[in-house]
Amino acid sequence: MSEISARERLTSRQYTALLAGSAFGAGILTLPRYLCAAAGQDAWVIPLLAGGTMCLSALCFLRLCRRFPGMTLPHLMQELLPLPLANTAVLLYLAYFLTVAASSIRIVAEITLLYLLPNTPLWAVALVYSLFVGYTLSGGLRGAGRFNELTGFVLLFGFLLLLPSLREGRMTNLAPMLTAKPTALLTAIPMACYSFGISLLIPLFLPLTDDRSRAAKHTWPTLCFVVTAFSLITLTSVCVLGADTSAHMLFPVITIYKSVSVPVIERLDLFFLTLWTVLAVRPCLNFALAAGQLSDCLLKNRLPRRWLSAGIGLFLFASMLLQTDIVGTIRILHWLGYVFLFLGIVFPALLLILSRKKVSA
């Protein structure tokens, strides 16, 4: 795919949409439950703190991108590290992206089964999603960029639909404020980190934008938007359902939609679910695209794009079916939060130090 990327560029708008779109998938539907379980009514603080780690990671990657303009992450690693080590690191990132993609699509498939198609076998829904991801990937970077750009507005619309639910909310649910133990907050941060893994996409897609400096400038508002949205949605969940109820629901956000009554649209939750089942594929798609970039680098562009897309689609389908149940999948995602701390902060910081030495040498 990197061969295609060389001639296909993302616009800064597409890059922004791709970055923001990668955050809002299965995570936003499941996260409030775990955050509420960890920090009670102060759950909304955790996304702000986890967002801080994401910003730190983004800072490292942006500096790396500035130091090596036009170089994507795998090329950058090959430049700074010995080849076997660089390839191992690429494999690590590849495994991370594929696991995030497979796990998040599994959650979306489970939600689809639970709320929309209770009598359909999982493999059928999984197959449809994998086909969709494979097909979109075959359009390359440009196709994925355009898809994110086009559906970005729908995503915003989905959030706006949440606003009427605040009428049902009680501000007293937030009290007493900021009483959670710091240890509880710190333990919950890695849990939230997998949803903020989007900073890992920066070194893969920023160098492929047509206006890098503009895209880099857009990165910060995008990350701020993501953090704010996560925090606000958790806050809404606590306000409307209460911390205890949220902690006992698998998908509290979907329940919030059920509480909203909008004239004309009688079943807003179904309307939202219909939108979401498709929109939530975006993170999976974007992480799969990142995986495609890395595999392409490892395979030295020898595999045609169609075959690579089909391979990724097939891999996602198989790994989705391999996961035992949704709770297990969510647990995998939480572990990925810890992996993010290494791949998103520690490793790029090391690369930054190495690059500094290389530049000064």
Add this chain to the structure above:
Amino acid sequence: MADDYAVLRRLLHDIRARDDDIILRSVSLPPNSVPCTVAFLDGVVNKELLHAQVLSPILQPEPYCVDDPLPDIRENLLRRFLCVSEIKDVSDSTGIEKELYTGAVVVICAGMRGAILLRLDGFMRRSPGAPLNDRTVSGPRDSFTESLPGNIGLVRKKLADPRLRVKKTVIGRRTRTNIALLYMDDIALPDTVREVERRLSSIDIDGILASGYIAQLTEAPGTSVFPTYREIERPDIAVAALLEGRIVVICDHSPLALSFPTVFAELLQAAEDYYEKPVAGTFARLLRWACFFLAVSLPALYVALVSFRPEILPYDLLVTIASLRSQVPFPVIWETLFIEFAVQAIIESSLRLPEPLGQTIGVVSGIIVGQAIISASLATPMVLIVVALANICTFCIPSFSLSVTVRILRLCMIFPAATFGIFGFSLAWMFLLVHMQSLDSMGVAYLAPFSPHIPSDHKDAALRAPLQSFIRRPKSIGNRNTRRQRP
């Protein structure tokens, strides 16, 4: 010199022996009675013009032609006898044969090298009438015909700018069809012009019978049901396309021109949008967008809701549908497919039959057969309403090619909706969107200005802003001269 005449005369006689519609006329050129032969294709050449402008001056020469002949035979022929504006010299026998079959009048003369070709086209042409598809109430009512020069003339008449370039080429090894490429020299992007020229020159086919051939053969490889070109029936739309920096391709013997590059939003625009107030134009466009969505979705949505999520429907409607459905022995999908198939068959037969008969068939099948289907409990009235409404919406789409696409898509959408309900329906739409955004028309994104998002072009996409706001030409197409009017 005399040998050239003999050879060519023998060639023309051989052709005459082969084809009975070749006419040879031998005359003597005054004053020295030089032998001369005129050859032409019967039915293609205007005989009246041939008599008046070629044969008559030779057979009944003016006195000054006889008294003061020019020494060179060719010059004498051209300056004294032939009163034709379009003249061409050809020396090789293959070229002469080819031109003869394209409708040229061949004149050979003893003592002259090669042949003189005259254009005296007399093929039956219709005059520009009202367009069949894209009709307007307040706009001009002329449309392209099957004549290439006539069509170029219609454009030239509306666009009296010396920077309008017309490049002609011949495509089709056997049909030798004339194709004209029109673009504004100072507006169209040279890269786009070159790309269109490249794609036209890469066509190697025996015959081009209509512009549809050109449209398909210039499309990028790969399969897509969506047209990435715009078929233009009206010269005013062709001029508007040229002024936006597009390239118009006109094919001889075809009343439809093509414009490149084309974006999807264009296919839902009509000429009338620009001749009415912005509010009316915007309303019509939004209506067409809604119709496009409904035309593709309505039957699929009906199947998805009734089969999987009936609780979304209002209770009273649900009860009505349930009571009607109880009398029909088929599942919703078969019922919908059956009615859809019947309606498609009626449309297809109405298009092929003579006009009065087509209308009768439409009425008979619409009312009588429809009523009979309901009475026989083969389908519910609800399905009939849904399918009929979807088909009415299809006819709101100005582009015929797109309306055919919509008819196909509508059928395709029913299957995922019947398998996965609303989920399948929405995913099918997403597949459609991903496919559409992967398309390009001569390097321009098909879904522009929505994806990639170009804010300045939104004033003439789904909306129609006031003409005063069209300060710059569309950015999505790309053009050299961006300014359209003074702010």
